[in-house]
Amino acid sequence: MDRLKICGGKPLSGDIAISGAKNAALPELCAALLTAEPVMLYNRPHLKDVCTMETLLGQMGVRLEHHNGAVTLHAHNIDWPLAPYELVKTMRASILALGPLLARCGEARVSMPGGCAIGLRPVDQHIKGLQAMGAEIDLEHGYIAAKAKKLKGTHFTFDMPSVTGTENLLMAATLADGVTVLHNAAREPEIVDLADCLAAMGARIQGAGTNTMTIEGVEKLHGAEHHVMPDRIESGTFLVAAAATRGEITLHNTDPSSLACVLDILRQIGLKISVGKDTISICRNGHFDAFHLTTEPYPGFPTDMQAQMMALATCADGVSTLTETIFESRMMHVQELKRLGAKIDVEGNTARVTGVKQLSGATVMATDLRASASLVIAGLMAEGETIIDRIYHLDRGYEAIEQKLSALGANIERISGSGAGI
Numbered sequence: 222m223d224r225l226k227i228c229g230g231k232p233l234s235g236d237i238a239i240s241g242a243k244n245a246a247l248p249e250l251c252a253a254l255l256t257a258e259p260v261m262l263y264n265r266p267h268l269k270d271v272c273t274m275e276t277l278l279g280q281m282g283v284r285l286e287h288h289n290g291a292v293t294l295h296a297h298n299i300d301w302p303l304a305p306y307e308l309v310k311t312m313r314a315s316i317l318a319l320g321p322l323l324a325r326c327g328e329a330r331v332s333m334p335g336g337c338a339i340g341l342r343p344v345d346q347h348i349k350g351l352q353a354m355g356a357e358i359d360l361e362h363g364y365i366a367a368k369a370k371k372l373k374g375t376h377f378t379f380d381m382p383s384v385t386g387t388e389n390l391l392m393a394a395t396l397a398d399g400v401t402v403l404h405n406a407a408r409e410p411e412i413v414d415l416a417d418c419l420a421a422m423g424a425r426i427q428g429a430g431t432n433t434m435t436i437e438g439v440e441k442l443h444g445a446e447h448h449v450m451p452d453r454i455e456s457g458t459f460l461v462a463a464a465a466t467r468g469e470i471t472l473h474n475t476d477p478s479s480l481a482c483v484l485d486i487l488r489q490i491g492l493k494i495s496v497g498k499d500t501i502s503i504c505r506n507g508h509f510d511a512f513h514l515t516t517e518p519y520p521g522f523p524t525d526m527q528a529q530m531m532a533l534a535t536c537a538d539g540v541s542t543l544t545e546t547i548f549e550s551r552m553m554h555v556q557e558l559k560r561l562g563a564k565i566d567v568e569g570n571t572a573r574v575t576g577v578k579q580l581s582g583a584t585v586m587a588t589d590l591r592a593s594a595s596l597v598i599a600g601l602m603a604e605g606e607t608i609i610d611r612i613y614h615l616d617r618g619y620e621a622i623e624q625k626l627s628a629l630g631a632n633i634e635r636i637s638g639s640g641a642g643i
C-alpha cells in the first residue's frame with residue numbers, strides 16, 4: 222500500500238490548474254447510459270473513482286475511448302444492467318447507475334452499498350423516489366433489483382436533500398412518461414452541471430440549483446459534448462493548504478462562485494483572497510483567526526471541506542468549533558490530527574479545536590477521502606516528517622496530489638508498496 226512522506230514547514234507558492242470535479246464526472250458518466258449515441262466528456266479528472274465508474278460501465282457494455290483528458294462513452298447496447306458488489310463496495314457512487322439503467326433498459330440490479338467510514342449512508346431516498354415513479358423494487362441477496370416497463374412522472378419530496386439521490390431521480394425522470402417534480406431537492410453545483418449535460422443531450426429540466434426541479438420526460442436523448450465543471454473541493458483543499466502553510470498560490474481553471482461559503486470563512490479569519498473569472502488567489506499572511514462553522518447542504522458549508530478546515534484550525538489563533546450535521550461519523554481525522562499534536566475535544570457532533578503554535582510530524586493513517594486531505598494539510602504544516610498510511614483514499618478524489626503539491630514547493634513524496642525507503 223502506498224504512503225506519503227511529507228517534510229512540513231514550507232509555504233506553498235505558485236500556480237496550479239484545478240481538475241474536473243469528481244462529483245460531477247461520476248453522474249455524468251452514468252448519464253451516458255441514457256442514450257444510444259456517443260456522449261463526450263471533456264475535463265475528465267484522472268481519479269480512481271472515475272476509473273472504477275468507467276470499469277463498471279464497460280462491464281455493462283458501454284464502449285469507452287479516452288483522448289487527451291476527455292472520454293467518449295458509447296452506450297449503443299447495454300448488455301448487462303448490473304452493478305456488482307465487487308465494484309459497488311469500492312465506490313458507493315455506483316448507485317448512480319440505478320436510475321439511468323432503469324429508465325433506459327426497464328430493469329437494473331445494483332448492489333446495496335454498505336455502511337462506510339463516514340457513516341451509514343442509506344439509499345432509501347433513491348429507492349422511494351424510483352418507486353414513486355412506478356418502479357417495482359425488491360431487495361434480494363444484497364442487491365436492489367428494480368423493474369419498470371416505463372417510468373412515470375410524479376411529484377416526489379425528499380425527506381432530506383440527497384445529492385446522489387437527486388441526481389439518480391433527475392436522470393431517471395428525463396426518459397419518464399410525463400412530468401416529474403422533485404421537491405426538497407439538493408442544490409449542489411454538481412447537480413446543475415449534470416442538468417447542463419442532460420440538457421445538451423436533449424433533456425427538459427427546469428429549476429436545477431433550486432430545491433424544486435421539474436423534468437419533462439422525453440422519448441429519447443441524443444449524443445452530446447459536455448465540459449465537466451472544476452472541482453470545488455479540490456480548489457478548497459489547495460486554498461486551505463496554502464493558508465495553513467502561510468503560502469501564496471493561484472488556482473486556475475476553477476469556479477469561485479461554487480466556493481462562496483469557503484471563501485467567506487477564509488476571508489473572515491484574515492486571509493486575503495482575490496478572484497477572477499476562473500482564478501482564485503490567496504496571499505501570504507502571518508496568521509489566521511479561529512472560526513466557527515457548521516456543515517450544511519449547499520449553499521451552506523460543504524461537509525467535504527470540514528476535515529481540511531479542522532487541520533487549519535489546529536494552528537489558528539484561538540478556539541475554533543466545527544459542527545458536522547451531514548454525516549454521523551465524519552470526525553475520524555480527529556484522532557490522527559491529535560497524533561500530530563493538535564488539541565481537539567469532540568462533544569457530540571462538534572469538535573472544539575484550540576490552536577497550537579506548531580504541529581509535529583508523526584505517522585498517521587488516512588481513514589477516508591477528505592480525512593486524508595486534512596492529514597496532508599496537517600503534514601505540510603507540521604515540523605519534521607509525517608508519514609501518511611493508506612493513501613488509496615486520497616487517490617479516489619485528488620488527481621496527482623503529490624505532483625501538484627511538489628510543483629508548489631512542498632516536500633512530499635509517494636512511497637510505493639511495502640514502504641521501502643521510510
Ligand code: UD1
Binds near residue numbers: 247314344
Ligand atoms: C454526495 C457526495 C459526497 C458528499 C455528500 C454530501 C457524490 C458522489 N458524493 O454523497 O462527496 O459528502 O454528497 O454533500 O456526489 N441520506 C439518507 N438516505 C438516502 C440518501 C441520503 O438518509 O437515501 C442521508 C445521508 O446519510 C446523509 C445525507 O442524507 O446524512 C446527505 O447524503 P447525500 O447527499 O445523499 O450524500 P451522497 O449523495 O452519498
